[in-house]
Structure formats: C-alpha cells, structure tokens
Amino acid sequence: MKKISILGSTGSIGTQSLDVCRMHGYDVKCLTANTDVDKMESQIREFHPDLVCMMDENAASDLKARVSDTSVKVLSSMDGLIECAAYGAADVVLNSVVGMIGLIPTLEAVKAKKTIALANKETLVAGGSLVTNLAKENGVSILPVDSEHSAIFQALQGSPCKEAVKKIILTASGGPFFEKKESELENVTAADALKHPNWDMGAKITIDSATMMNKGLEFIEAKWLFDMPNEDIEIVIHRESVVHSAVVYSDNSMIAQLGVPDMRIPIQYALTYPQREPSHVAPLSLPDYGKLTFFEPDYETFKCINVCKKAIEKGGLYPAAANGANEESVKLFLNGKIKFTDIAYLNEEAMLKAQDKKHFTLEDVLEADRAARDYVINNY
Numbered sequence: 001m002k003k004i005s006i007l008g009s010t011g012s013i014g015t016q017s018l019d020v021c022r023m024h025g026y027d028v029k030c031l032t033a034n035t036d037v038d039k040m041e042s043q044i045r046e047f048h049p050d051l052v053c054m055m056d057e058n059a060a061s062d063l064k065a066r067v068s069d070t071s072v073k074v075l076s077s078m079d080g081l082i083e084c085a086a087y088g089a090a091d092v093v094l095n096s097v098v099g100m101i102g103l104i105p106t107l108e109a110v111k112a113k114k115t116i117a118l119a120n121k122e123t124l125v126a127g128g129s130l131v132t133n134l135a136k137e138n139g140v141s142i143l144p145v146d147s148e149h150s151a152i153f154q155a156l157q158g159s160p161c162k163e164a165v166k167k168i169i170l171t172a173s174g175g176p177f178f179e180k181k182e183s184e185l186e187n188v189t190a191a192d193a194l195k196h197p198n199w200d201m202g203a204k205i206t207i208d209s210a211t212m213m214n215k216g217l218e219f220i221e222a223k224w225l226f227d228m229p230n231e232d233i234e235i236v237i238h239r240e241s242v243v244h245s246a247v248v249y250s251d252n253s254m255i256a257q258l259g260v261p262d263m264r265i266p267i268q269y270a271l272t273y274p275q276r277e278p279s280h281v282a283p284l285s286l287p288d289y290g291k292l293t294f295f296e297p298d299y300e301t302f303k304c305i306n307v308c309k310k311a312i313e314k315g316g317l318y319p320a321a322a323n324g325a326n327e328e329s330v331k332l333f334l335n336g337k338i339k340f341t342d343i344a345y346l347n348e349e350a351m352l353k354a355q356d357k358k359h360f361t362l363e364d365v366l367e368a369d370r371a372a373r374d375y376v377i378n379n380y
Helices: 012-024 037-047 057-066 077-085 100-111 122-127 129-138 147-158 203-211 213-226 264-272 304-314 318-334 342-352 362-379
Strands: 003-007 027-033 051-054 073-076 092-095 115-118 142-144 165-172 233-237 243-249 254-258
Touching: 003 012, 003 077, 003 100, 012 027, 012 037, 012 264, 027 037, 027 077, 037 051, 037 057, 051 057, 051 077, 057 073, 057 077, 073 077, 077 100, 092 100, 092 264, 100 115, 100 122, 100 129, 100 318, 100 362, 115 264, 122 129, 122 213, 122 318, 122 362, 129 142, 129 213, 142 147, 142 264, 147 165, 147 213, 147 243, 147 254, 147 264, 165 213, 203 213, 203 318, 203 342, 213 233, 213 304, 213 318, 213 342, 304 318, 304 342, 318 342, 318 362, 342 362
Parallel strands: 003 027, 003 092, 027 051, 051 073, 092 115, 115 142, 165 233
Antiparallel strands: 165 243, 243 254
16 A cells, blocks of 8 residues: 655645545645644544644644644644655655745655655746755656646657657646737736646646746756757647657657546556546547547747746756745735736746756755845835
C-alpha cells in the first residue's frame, strides 16, 4: 500500500487527490492546508493522517482544539510544512500547494528521498536546475501531475530513446478570452476572467489561464521536466481540452494523450505509476465531441506567454522573478487595483529587473522572488 503525503489537501488538486486515495485505499500520512479548518477537520476524521499542518497559526490553534480527541499531530507555518514534506513514513509527496511557497517543501522532500508527484509548477519555474540537480543526486523521481505534463510524460513512453523526440506540444484551452484582442480586454473584471470554459480550478490558476501566463509557466516547467531546448516546445490552442498534450518523434509520428478534462486522470497516474489502475473518471467518447479544434496562440494579445519565454531564454533568476511578479500582479487584479492588461506589463518589467546570475542558490531564488514582488507592489 502506497503511503502518501498531500501538501495543499483542501484545494482543488488536493481534494481530487484524496478522491484517488479513497478509491485505491492509499494510506494518507500527512495533510497540509492554509486556513480551511472545516475541510481539514473533515479530512482528518476520514483519512486519519499522522501529521497535519496549517500554514496560518490561528487556523492551526483552532484545528488542534477541534481534533484533540484524535491522535493527529497538528503543526503550523513553514516549519510544519517542511516536517510534513520530509515525513519518514510517506513514500510519495504530492505537492499541490499554490505558488512559490511550494519550492522549499519540494526541496526538503527530495532531500528525504521521497518520490515527488508535482502539481506545484512554481517549484520548477523558480527553482529550475536547483531542483532537477538535487533530484538526480538523491535518485528521486519527479512525476508530473499537471494534465499537460502528465500527457507528455505518458506520450514519451512511446520510445525508449530520448534522441527520437523531435518536439513536444503543449496544448492550452485558450481560457475565457479566446479570440479577444487586447483592446477588448482593457476593462474585463475578475468575475469575467474566472469563467474558465473547461476546468474548475482555484482563483489564481484560473486568472493565469485567462492571461495565458499559466501556459508560459508550463513552457518553463516542460523544459526542466523533459530537458528540452526552448525551440522544441510548441504551444497550441485546443479549445476542447481533450488532447492534453503530445510528442512529435523524429519520424514525424505524433503520440498524444487524450481524455475528458478531469484532473483525477493525471493525479492517479502519478500515484500509480508505472501501473495503470481503474478510475472513476468518465470514459472519453470521441463521437460525443464530434470534432477537435486547434489554433495558433495570439502572442500579441496574450503577452504573458512572451514574458515567460523571454525569462527562460535569459535563464538564471529571470523565471523566478517572472513568477514572483505574476503572483503579486494577479492579487492586485483580483482586488481591483489594476487592469487585466496590466498584468503582462508588470510581469515583464519586474522580470527584466532580475539579477543576471547563471549559477544561483536557494537564497538567490528567494531574493529574486521578493524583489520582483516588491517591484510590482511599488510600481502598479
């Protein structure tokens, strides 16, 4: 029986991960969340973890009182998150924390030689070679949970030879503003941007989908996960979210992974790999869809993709700065402080202020993140 720790268990990916654990009877060892005490209490009473962590100190105190009749140990803050990430009794750490906060616990889980099921894209966007080199040193596998990267991971099993891979294709839904021009997006609201056509996600990720920053971050993540040159990663708009991504081989054959838009498919594959197990997810019926459509991205309107491409081309700390800036600019937009179209401009300006340092430490990454956030807060 696999023993699982889930970081970010009360969010969208976390709750769906627990659906998978429930179905397969996995032993849940650790759970973490930010402030949702009600949901965490419910999860504790169902899954009986050894450790839980609430990032918010007040939430941790409240939870501790509520579950005093159980044997669970309640932790708090980053120290608690790290303790859960490195907990000895777990085999797999599924990191579904949203944002830069997910980097340090991933590194600690790698040091503890845990298999990483990664849904926190900021880990690789900001950490890059720090994470991949540490994983190699510790013999740790990083298994992708994002639907696009899981699809590529699955399609890559079509050939044992990496040299046979010609290109990887990242599909994108295009979000709620597909075919809109920049002038039409000047006055869109947060409510407009939160209406994703295919996926039910948290607010931050849904806004990233609307700006297509999410796809830019996934572009960077794909480079690190699959060790691909930037020019061999292509983004394609696919409105139906059925083809989750694809790989083109040297003979020009293309292998894609298809399925209904349900995150439990990639979550389950990361947890059961290398086995495939039955799933509660509905089967895909191609006749029900009738046709699948594909388009080139509009880089003029959705400039956040360009920000990420420029960041990874420059390398070093630039991706960390782009990510940190985006987290702050999305907060400002959600709070009505800036326009939707301001997000890309702030992200680019902050990213370009990063230190040009090719060899960097964790402290350098954290400083680049802090500086980019400060730039956005002080210049909006």
